[in-house]
Amino acid sequence: MVLASWASSVNAQIEVNLSGNARFGLDYDSARMAPVAKAQFNARARMEIEFRGVADNGLRFGANFRIDQAGGAAGNTAMTEGDVFISGAFGRLSMGDVGSAAEWAIGEFFEIGYTGLEMGPEFLGNGWLAGGTPTSVLYEYELGGFRLFAGSDQLQSGPVKSQISSIGASYSFDRFTVGLGHETGRSSGTKVRHTVGGVEAAIDPYSILVMYGHKNLGGASFKQYGASASATLKDHEIAAYYMRRFDTSRNVGVGYSYDLGKGAVLGAGVNRSSHLGVTTRQADLGLKTHF
Numbered sequence: 001m002v003l004a005s006w007a008s009s010v011n012a013q014i015e016v017n018l019s020g021n022a023r024f025g026l027d028y029d030s031a032r033m034a035p036v037a038k039a040q041f042n043a044r045a046r047m048e049i050e051f052r053g054v055a056d057n058g059l060r061f062g063a064n065f066r067i068d069q070a071g072g073a074a075g076n077t078a079m080t081e082g083d084v085f086i087s088g089a090f091g092r093l094s095m096g097d098v099g100s101a102a103e104w105a106i107g108e109f110f111e112i113g114y115t116g117l118e119m120g121p122e123f124l125g126n127g128w129l130a131g132g133t134p135t136s137v138l139y140e141y142e143l144g145g146f147r148l149f150a151g152s153d154q155l156q157s158g159p160v161k162s163q164i165s166s167i168g169a170s171y172s173f174d175r176f177t178v179g180l181g182h183e184t185g186r187s188s189g190t191k192v193r194h195t196v197g198g199v200e201a202a203i204d205p206y207s208i209l210v211m212y213g214h215k216n217l218g219g220a221s222f223k224q225y226g227a228s229a230s231a232t233l234k235d236h237e238i239a240a241y242y243m244r245r246f247d248t249s250r251n252v253g254v255g256y257s258y259d260l261g262k263g264a265v266l267g268a269g270v271n272r273s274s275h276l277g278v279t280t281r282q283a284d285l286g287l288k289t290h291f
Helices: 067-073 101-106
Strands: 001-005 010-030 041-053 062-068 083-088 091-096 136-143 147-154 162-172 174-185 190-202 206-219 220-233 238-242 250-261 266-277 278-290
Touching: 041 067, 062 067, 101 136, 101 147, 101 162, 101 174, 101 190
Parallel strands: none
Antiparallel strands: 001 010, 010 041, 010 278, 041 062, 062 083, 083 091, 091 136, 136 147, 147 162, 162 174, 174 190, 190 206, 206 220, 220 238, 238 250, 250 266, 266 278
């Protein structure tokens, strides 16, 4: 839905868009303890607002946030939801809940199930670690097949140093994308750094993303690695993943979705996570819609 208006102060058309999504179904979590039922009804509805404009000098600007997260989007030095941006020939500069530059360079795992059961890669920036602070900044620049990213958490704002800076780059050629990212800084006063790389291939109808990351926290080393793949055949999509995270947990899942058309998708998935001898199983089934 487009709610267009004109801002005479900048003599430019401002486009305001309302969009949303809703879902309902069932989910299952073996970690739920009696008397709580392991299977539960699951439903939600969300709305998002986005506006974009162009100033007289060609500068593009805009913002977006979920309506139920409007309080976090109004956070000033603590903007935890949504983002605000400007863009032009120089690239794009965003502030808010913008993610880590390394995360943008590597990409995301494919969604499992209708609620998103996947436990994908971990990153340090934008509050991933305890002590991370909101209102992050992200710079992006694209040239041919290259994409460059640089970002930072909020500047020091408390008695304990907690701030992560990040850089990343990706290069796309033919049906492949190679990405590399690095994050460094302090988490609750402890020095931390993370280097991560990934390769994605998209050979219709198949796509696969493989990644590996190495983290050093206070002199101790940790690693993560995983792969995510999907296959799309007409209205059907199958996705699967495996992820070994920094905490040594091992996670694997498979999902299926059927596109009913007009923004409606039937989805289902199963996921298994093992950590320190404890295994948790999750599953879901439901209908999700976008409008």
